[in-house]
Structures are given as structure tokens and as C-alpha cells.
Amino acid sequence: MLRGFPVVIVAIGFATSSQATELAARLAAKNSVTAEEIGSHAAVLANDTFEGREAGSRGGRAAAGYLVEQFEKIGLDPAGIDGGYTQSFNGSMRNILAILPGSDPVLSKEVILIGAHYDHVGYGTRSNSFGPLGRIHNGADDNASGTSALLEAAQGLKMLAGAHRRSILIALWDGEEKGLLGSQHWLLEPTVARSRIRCAINLDMVGRLRQNKLEVYGVRTAPDLRRLISMQNGTDGLTLDYLWKMQEDSDHYNFFRYSIPSLMFHTGKHDDYHRPSDDTEKLNLDGVQSVTRLLIDVAVDLADADELPAFRVESAREGRDERQRSTLEAPLAALPGRLGLTWKAEETSERGLVVSSVFRRTPAATAGIVVGDRIVSWNGEALSSNQRFQQLVSTETEPATLAIVGRIGGEPREVQVTLEGPPIRIGITWVRDEAEPRCVLIKRVVPTSPAERAGLLPVDRIYAVNDEEFTTGEDFEKLLFQDRRKLELTVERDGKILRVPLVLDEAPAGS
Numbered sequence: 170m171l172r173g174f175p176v177v178i179v180a181i182g183f184a185t186s187s188q189a190t191e192l193a194a195r196l197a198a199k200n201s202v203t204a205e206e207i208g209s210h211a212a213v214l215a216n217d218t219f220e221g222r223e224a225g226s227r228g229g230r231a232a233a234g235y236l237v238e239q240f241e242k243i244g245l246d247p248a249g250i251d252g253g254y255t256q257s258f259n260g261s262m263r264n265i266l267a268i269l270p271g272s273d274p275v276l277s278k279e280v281i282l283i284g285a286h287y288d289h290v291g292y293g294t295r296s297n298s299f300g301p302l303g304r305i306h307n308g309a310d311d312n313a314s315g316t317s318a319l320l321e322a323a324q325g326l327k328m329l330a331g332a333h334r335r336s337i338l339i340a341l342w343d344g345e346e347k348g349l350l351g352s353q354h355w356l357l358e359p360t361v362a363r364s365r366i367r368c369a370i371n372l373d374m375v376g377r378l379r380q381n382k383l384e385v386y387g388v389r390t391a392p393d394l395r396r397l398i399s400m401q402n403g404t405d406g407l408t409l410d411y412l413w414k415m416q417e418d419s420d421h422y423n424f425f426r427y428s429i430p431s432l433m434f435h436t437g438k439h440d441d442y443h444r445p446s447d448d449t450e451k452l453n454l455d456g457v458q459s460v461t462r463l464l465i466d467v468a469v470d471l472a473d474a475d476e477l478p479a480f481r482v483e484s485a486r487e488g489r490d491e492r493q494r495s496t497l498e499a500p501l502a503a504l505p506g507r508l509g510l511t512w513k514a515e516e517t518s519e520r521g522l523v524v525s526s527v528f529r530r531t532p533a534a535t536a537g538i539v540v541g542d543r544i545v546s547w548n549g550e551a552l553s554s555n556q557r558f559q560q561l562v563s564t565e566t567e568p569a570t571l572a573i574v575g576r577i578g579g580e581p582r583e584v585q586v587t588l589e590g591p592p593i594r595i596g597i598t599w600v601r602d603e604a605e606p607r608c609v610l611i612k613r614v615v616p617t618s619p620a621e622r623a624g625l626l627p628v629d630r631i632y633a634v635n636d637e638e639f640t641t642g643e644d645f646e647k648l649l650f651q652d653r654r655k656l657e658l659t660v661e662r663d664g665k666i667l668r669v670p671l672v673l674d675e676a677p678a679g680s
């Protein structure tokens with residue numbers, strides 16, 4: 170039932186030949202990213218020759234030399250000092266910078282930054298290593314993985330030959346392990362005006378993808394970033410864990426501090442973190458390949474967007490811990506439902522439905538229905554199926570007469586119930602979230618409702634109804650309440666896009 174829904178694919182039906190060419194170019198750029206090439210970069214960077222790439226050390230400088238060579242090979246435009254790729258600071262530390270100019274005369278002044286630190290901790294010290302000290306810490310995951318990914322991304326993006334409206338700045342930072350020094354230095358002495366940076370994406374430790382799960386930090390630093398990433402991730406993509414916490418643990422934080430929308434991709438910590446055992450053979454190179462391809466899509470989408478959202482100041486407060494995320498995403502308690510009882514589905518037969526619990530102060534309780542009663546008919550219609558009963562409870566608008574047989578049997582008695590609340594058409598309670606203005610977040614799914622039968626879950630985000638998008642709650646309701654028995658929702662769950670067909674109940678006959 171699920172199929173892909175990246176924006177680019179949907180556009181195909183109406184694609185002009187230039188759009189089709191663009192799509193083909195993007196695909197070629199992504200396909201040029203391979204696990205093999207990532208692996209060969211990582212093998213060089215995380216080789217003992219570079220002695221753990223400590224910023225300012227002999228090994229660190231040698232690593233910089235290799236990276237500059239790669240930039241030259243790819244044919245990138247330098248964006249360092251004096252027409253070169255590098256920006257030196259603190260003596261012999263150096264950032265390495267290149268730029269891919271955008272195609273639009275106006276928008277190309279705006280810049281999407283993709284960065285990764287290439288330094289590591291050398292032989293380790295008590296303050297930066299979990300030991301054993303004195304041995305080379307190769308930092309294959311931290312952060313030869315992100316550095317290799319960036320080289321591959323740069324090579325892929327270069328193939329697009331500027332077919333993106335904004336410019337893309339590629340930065341390999343030095344001195345991260347000594348306190349985010351390289352990115353800090355760049356922000357103080359930017360080689361491209363700081364105000365031009367519209368979004369900064371950081372890759373740090375992307376080499377240990379497990380269960381296909383990628384952590385993504387910073388989506389709340391600008392509206393709709395989550396949506397943009399998820400749409401590119403598509404249906405068969407990675408499982409994305411969108412975290413709210415923003416910490417001073419990598420270079421994205423420096424940009425965040427300057428109120429620049431900032432993202433970080435990260436595949437999580439592990440036992441080899443900041444130890445000599447963080448070696449190349451433990452990298453998941455296919456995982457790095459997936460992350461790199463997603464990076465290309467996200468960077469190009471940002472570079473091509475008509476408008477980029479501004480920084481959300483609220484993200485500073487929201488980023489302090491994950492508690493506010495828990496509050497927003499906590500499901501609401503289940504409602505008792507319109508009738509106020511539950512029944513045993515397995516007892517479904519001609520003999521009616523057996524009541525398994527009755528909620529207090531509900532129509533069922535008021536009508537004197539008790540546990541063990543069997544509901545055998547509804548307005549004279551014999552109840553033969555579980556689903557028919559659900560339908561009646563969801564959609565009935567008039568008072569209904571139920572025939573009930575008590576636990577001990579005997580003659581049916583009749584009770585009248587007036588169901589609570591309006592008919593349940595869909596069966597969800599939702600909220601809006603100002604960080605994601607183009608979606609609604611499901612907070613509750615009513616048991617036995619069409620929404621539950623369709624498999625919707627609390628925390629699902631609805632992006633579109635029958636492919637129509639919306640920007641307000643009113644618009645969403647209009648789409649939801651259009652006169653149709655079948656709706657198709659575009660839903661995001663864990664960063665993946667699902668197409669969820671929703672079959673609504675018919676109103677009961679005669680009402």
C-alpha cells in the first residue's frame with residue numbers, strides 16, 4: 170500500500186524537459202556517491218600515517234594536504250584565504266573551504282553550508298580520550314566518516330554544474346576536538362559573508378549506521394526543515410530520529426549560536442568513541458553512502474527552494490532538552506468514545522456483541538448497560554459484525570434503540586441511547602506545531618475509528634490529503650471533510666513518507 174512520494178517524483182507528470190533533465194542530473198550526482206569511494210577516502214584519513222589527525226600536528230597537516238588535493242581533483246572553486254582552499258588559524262591549524270556557485274543572479278548570493286570536521290584527537294589525552302592513551306586514535310567514525318561523505322557529496326554536487334539556485338559552501342573544519350575551534354574561527358573571520366549563510370548542515374560521526382537509523386538534530390531551528398528532509402528521504406529511506414536537543418558537541422552549534430538554521434546528521438555513539446579502536450573496518454560504508462545521498466538531496470533542495478525559512482528563536486529554548494519534545498508528542502489519553510463502552514471483538518456472531526467494560530458517566534452507563542450484556546440489535550437491525558457496530562457507533566446522529574440480552578440470558582430488554590458528540594468521521598485528535606506549519610500532528614487515534622483501521626498512530630504527521638497540501642488547520646479540516654468516502658493521506662512517520670488510504674464509514678441507513 171505504500172509508495173514513494175518525493176516531491177520530485179510527483180512532479181514528473183507535469184515535468185517539463187528541463188525539469189526532467191534536472192532530475193536525471195540529480196540522480197546521476199547521487200549515484201556517483203559510492204561506498205567504495207567513501208571507503209577509500211576513509212582508509213586514507215584514518216590510516217596511522219596521519220597519526221590521529223590532531224589539529225596543528227604533523228598528521229593533521231598531512232590530512233589537510235590530502236583533502237586539498239581532493240578538492241583540486243574534483244575541480245572545486247576555492248573559498249579559503251587569498252584564492253586558496255585553506256584558512257589558517259592558531260598557527261598551523263587550517264580549515265579547508267570550497268564553493269559551488271549557484272545559478273540564480275540574486276539567490277546565488279545566499280549560501281547553504283555543508284561541513285564536517287576532519288581533525289581528531291591524535292594520540293589522545295586524559296581530557297579527550299577514553300583510552301588507552303598514547304596509541305593512535307584513528308577516528309574513522311569521528312570524523313573520517315563525515316569528511317569522506319563530504320568529499321563524495323562535493324564530487325556529486327560538482328556534477329550538477331551549478332544547477333542549483335543558491336551557492337553551496339563546503340567546509341572541512343579543523344580543531345573541532347579542541348573546542349569547535351575551526352568553525353568558531355570561520356564565524357569570526359568568515360571567508361564568505363556570514364549573513365549569506367542561510368542554513369548550515371554538519372556531518373559528525375555518520376559511519377556507524379545501525380538499524381538504518383540516522384539521528385537528525387536541528388530541524389526546529391527553522392520551520393518545515395523536518396518536512397523538507399522527510400520528503401527527500403521518501404518511503405524507502407532511512408529511519409530518521411529527529412531530536413530537539415542542541416548541544417555544544419559539534420560545529421553546527423556555533424552556527425546555531427549565530428541564529429543560523431543548523432542541522433546535524435549523526436549515526437550515534439558507540440564503545441569505540443574517542444578510543445584507539447575507532448577504526449575503518451568498523452564503518453558501515455553503505456550507511457555512509459545513504460547518508461551522503463540524503464545530504465545531496467537536502468542541500469540541493471535548500472539551495473533551490475523559492476524561499477528559505479528564517480531561524481526560529483524558540484529553538485534555543487526548545488533545544489535545551491528533549492522534555493518539550495515529549496510534551497508535544499505525548500499521545501492524549503483515550504476517549505471513552507461516543508457510546509462509552511468496549512466490547513469483545515472475538516465474541517462477534519449473530520448473537521450480538523458482548524460488553525467488556527462500561528465507562529462512567531457515558532451514554533452506555535446512563536442507559537444501564539453493564540459488563541456481560543450482549544447487544545443484539547441496533548434500531549431493529551441485528552448486529553452481525555464487529556465492523557458494522559463500529560460504523561453505527563461512529564456515525565449515528567439520532568437517538569438509537571438497542572436490544573440487549575443480560576448476562577444470564579432471557580428476554581431482550583430495550584434501552585435508548587443518545588451518542589455523545591458529533592459523528593466520528595476520521596477518528597483523530599490533532600494539534601498544530603509552529604515549527605511544522607504545513608502539517609498536523611496526531612495526538613490521539615479513536616479506537617475502532619476509520620483512522621485506527623487505517624493504521625494511523627499518535628505522533629504521525631499528516632502532510633497532505635489526496636495530495637493537497639495545507640497551511641492552516643482550517644484548510645486541513647476542509648480537505649478532511651470533503652464529500653468523499655475514500656481519502657488518501659500523506660503521512661510522515663520516523664522521517665519516512667507513507668501513503669495511507671482512509672476508508673470512511675457510511676452513515677447508517679435511515680438516519
Ligand SMILES: [Zn+2]
Nearest residue numbers: 311312373374
Ligand atoms: Zn566529532
